[in-house]
Amino acid sequence: MERSRLKSVVESLLFVSESAVTLERMSGLLEGVERKEILSVVEELRSEYEAQGRGFCLVEVASGFQMRTPKENADWVKSFLRGRAARMSRATLETMAIIAYKQPVTRVEIEQVRGVGIEGVLSTLMERSLVRIIGRKDIPGRPFLYSTTRDFLELFGLNDLTGLPTLKEMEEVSLPQIPENETPAAESEE
């Protein structure tokens, strides 16, 4: 396939797709075209959009590529779409954060962190396919295990989970020393 033709096809695929298009998907479709070639065409498109200051840009997200509007245009797009702009409650965000960092995780484990029931939040997250059940934990009761989805990655513009901001270490705490049993090694007292 001629390069200019390939570029045009790839652009069409990216244009019609709602979610990020993976390289695998494209190379499965474009038989006989090397992945390297596809990647280079994608990169070319990306830099072209950027150089031309287009109203959309090409972003690498959820292990794929997606056309998105630049952030500077957010206000215009938002008021154009009116009610459709998303808002997230703190409950939703916190629950998602816990799942993201602790996955796979059970509902009870999430609730232990948040200190409140999360049934409603969890079902909302599942409805919006930001979270899904990936199995059951092998403990009594065999509770479901939850994980984040590709939609989650797309929502936060992450390429994969390693892109999550690092969780702050728990503050170095100087908890009062509790004598565990009768450990003779109480030298730290001095």
Added chain:
Amino acid sequence: MAIDVQLEAYEGPLDLLLHLIKKNEVSITDIPISVITEQYLATLELMRNLNLDIAGEYLVMAATLIHIKSRELLPLEEGDEEEDDEGDTRDELIRRLLEYQRFKEAALELESRDMLHRDVFVRLSDNRQEMESGEFERVSLFDLMSAFQRVLERLPEEGVHTITVEKISVQERMNVLLDSLRHSTKLVFQSLFEGAVSKIELITTFLALLELIKIRAIRATQEEQAGPILIELTAPMVEEQEGLVSGETEGGGEHGA
């Protein structure tokens, strides 16, 4: 005129504790347990007075706090076996607070990213599930309640002369609020309570405010932490909301409720 405003599930006891800890500018690892317990219970009391539904978890936490506090009040005897128990409860609470705080911060970090459908957009086909909107208020219920507490504190002591309090229902007050918001785009939280002469009137106004937030007719926002809380209509009046505004003007209330 009892109105039940459900306390949003997301603001649990840990969140309330962190809020109090921050407010008192103390460190999580060194909580002045009596002060915090007192304020925690006072908040629950306020919630109860407002007929807010207090989730069981809040009460469990109250019990935990009281337990820790009571243990601290008792003189520690050497070899007291329960000493461990007290330390454990307290440490466990600290551990939970720290852990919760970590995730709270992580959530904030996530929120600060360029979020799809908020900061950046993709083409969406019309049948795609619309993103849920209007789910959160920038200003938390706690912030509103703290602000309201300040309003209550400013209320002058009831004087010697008797004031005949005009009764106004929450419903009416909601209409009045909507009405005044229609005439000015944004109002400062405190200004909504100006001119009120009694506690009951203040509470009525506050309940009306909460109710309006609940039905998403209005929104409370804050440009910066601890800045003034601004109240505004969520959208230009649509007919549905218009229908609510049936009452006439301020103070028009001999409504026997």
